[in-house]
Amino acid sequence: MKVAIIFGSKSDKEIMKKASDLLNEFEIEHKGYILSAHRVPEKLSETIKELEEKGVECIIAGAGLAAHLPGVIASQTTIPVIGVPIKAALEGMDALLSIVQMPKSIPVAAVGINNSFNAAMLSIEILALKYPEINKKLLEYRKTMKENFIKENEEGVEF
Template identity: 35%
Template sequence: MRSVLVLFGSESDEYIYTDILEYLKPNFKVNFKVLSVHRDSSKILELLKEDDFDFVLAGAGLGAALPGFCAAHTEKPVFGIPVPNCFGGLDAFLSIIQMPFEVPVGALSPKSISSLSSLLDEVDSKKSRVVNIVLSPDIENHEYANQEYSLLADYALTLGIEIKRSSSVDEELMNIILVHTDDSHKVSNNALYVPLLTKSEKNSPAFSIRLLNLIDYGGVWFGVNSPRNALKFLNKLL
């Protein structure tokens, strides 16, 4: 049974974490703590240094620094849950998903916690270091698609991962799907999701709200035009 360190930033998040813990406990060995990254950072570091868990699930609202702090201090995969305290959780979502290169956090909607166990089950069943990168026909000529794929191919070599490119999900492999916010979104359990935006779209605040709406469909998400972070995260699981 996998073990998970579950951290939430405030007791006021109880309305979110109660259902999440209820879901996790039958399937995982759970160590749960409520700790503020701003007030209890030393305690969080102590827990992370113990390294007696397979992954971290960290939830927070507002600036939501907790998941990123955890990702910066452990080599284990970190999933982040945005708690909707303000703006429907938009502020927390952006803080969790927009992580720097090589410090990935996989963002999950609190409404789709089952995506976590589904993803882990798929990783366990595949056991392959070949990853399929999905660019649908309507975005394969996207201004950043070829650039990001080229960067991803180079980075995959450093991780010892082989990547292939296709226009559809490969059911035999793990997949990283580049998603434009105009795409009709269907969740695959054997996939990670990366929004792919043009420069003008990246500079439009309206697109952040569209991305927030997309994660409610399910799946584990990474930052805008950041497939390398998705691959780094997947490498931690393989």
């Protein structure tokens, strides 16, 4: 397994599924976990150790409200952590700010509110540095994306 997707509540599953879908498209082995930094901190710590032992190379962590989960994970491992702020109170701004305002030396990358797709894309870019086959798929994905954009918009826009 190369990527772990961790989120704090069953209600976050639909948001985080977009990350899984993209990783599936790239044929990247991953697994999801529902773990809370507040409700089951011991189980979270145990799982982080297991992920390190398994050689996981990137963790995507989704969290709303106080959004401590990505930071707590980052404080316990050197595996890169990508935080996904999940919209709850304050339209998700509270979660976004909690994730990006990590203390010096314990970074967490952050993507937009509810944007687990971009978290998966960032994890793919990280893995592409090490795995030529992932890099090749990423380059092809980008090429196709650009071609489709041009094709969809070459006729102009009607208002």
